Amino acid sequence: MARDRTPADLIGHNVLDQEGHNVGKINQVYLDDNTDQPSWVSVHTGLFGRHETLVPLQGSQPAEEDIRVPYDKSTVKDAPHIDADRHISPEEEETVREYYAQHGGPPVQSQIAAQEGRHVAGEGPGPQTAAPSGAPAGETDDVSVTRSEERVDIGVERRESGRARLHKYVESEQFDETVPLHHEELQVDRRPIDDPSAVPRDEQMGESEESFTLYEERPVVSKEQVPVEEVHVRKRGVTHDEHVRGERRRERIELEDEEGEPPTTG
Template identity: 45%
Template sequence: MAPQPKAQELIGHRLLDGDGNSVGKISQVYFDDQTNTPKWITVRTGMLGSNESFIPFQGARAVKDDLQVPYDKDTIKHAPSFDTDRHISAEEETEVYRYFGMRPGIPGQRPGDSGDVGRHSRGEAATAEGRTRPGTETGREEGSAIRSEEQVHVGVERQESGRARLHKSVEAEEFDENVPVSHEELRVTREPVTEADRAAGEPRMEDTEQEFVLHEEHPVVSKESVPVEKVRVTKEEVSEEQRVHGERQKERVDVDGDDGMREGRREGRGGERGKGGRKGPGPIG
């Protein structure tokens, strides 16, 4: 006979059908209120794991780190699904029993083994009084409290950090350059009179005057405005990290009582506190 796996070791492991195909991951383990033994397991199915189907624990066997049940994949996917955060009612248990072809209240017994289907046996009546609930020990719930805590959403907002202006102004600067210039000068040359000059006739003695015009160059400065460059201004987004520090509030639930009080046990996903079988009084959260 294959050994029965421990309930607390099943959460998060795969559920295999009778042919060894993976159906989904085990999400919850439900215990019988009277015997405190595993009675149902739930598995998440569907494209996003949104459906949670109830499967009998009876007949399951460990296959390495997984759990295999004697049902095909299609049967498991279409098994009844209920709210997993409460007890299962007698009507819901009966629905699951009948879906898997088992007598209500007698795990493993098929219809026709003994008695008529639907007749309440002693075991079924006991199940109706102490309904199966997820991961709890024998006893009934006397009270509950919802614990809340603040969730911090860190984002960014855009604010004006400054302004810049593009301003064009005119300013003067001195320059100093060498410019080549020229001017005219008179040069006097004395030469002896030639025979030709004498043959020209006897010159008269008189006062005469000749005027010569002299020229010179001076630097002249002229100005014109010409484009020399284009100045562009652009904005760039620069990313950096800044540390955000603050505090958030969360509620704390403390259960005080006499010795012997113990906290209920619930096997759930992810090993959250309050779902891993911790016993004894103390804070929750």
């Protein structure tokens, strides 16, 4: 924490978390008894009520007019609350210190004295106001709250839905064809000779023999491989619509008084 900032410089300014989000406004400043430097601050983290949250300044950094502490907003808001109208007891201080040590912060070793403004040297730990006259410390005329909601982003993912293989195999089938076949046969024709004088007599009577070769056709099956068809397989993309249902959260802001009822507005 910068040492050139006085308690009066801090009161009324904002405490920012480690991401720069506004946690709340500083209402009180607590000084170290030994160094007289700001050691803790109390912050209003709600709209109503008299309870405040203690935040250690150890490890904090100035952020223009505000200060940034090394904790997130939820850690500060969930810290033990204190009563804004009285001093902090050593037991309360120890409880708060242990809480921040458990949430990643360094333990604060020094004792603190409750101050709402500047610690005057030699006067001891007595409170003095550092707020403008007539204006209670830590109170403002307006409060802003950021409302958030979840935004749904529906995407698509590509995943395997199945596999296909192009497999070629051989199968046998029976065929039945009719083939015309030709063969030779002997046919004997006997013709009587009416005029013997017309027949030459060179041939002598005796035995003789003539031979004939007969031919016939038989079916012969031969096979050859010939291409008969070409098969092409390719993938194609198909798009279809699918209805997606779900649930998303959003914040709602309501204003209420100390009794939990909606306040009367003019």
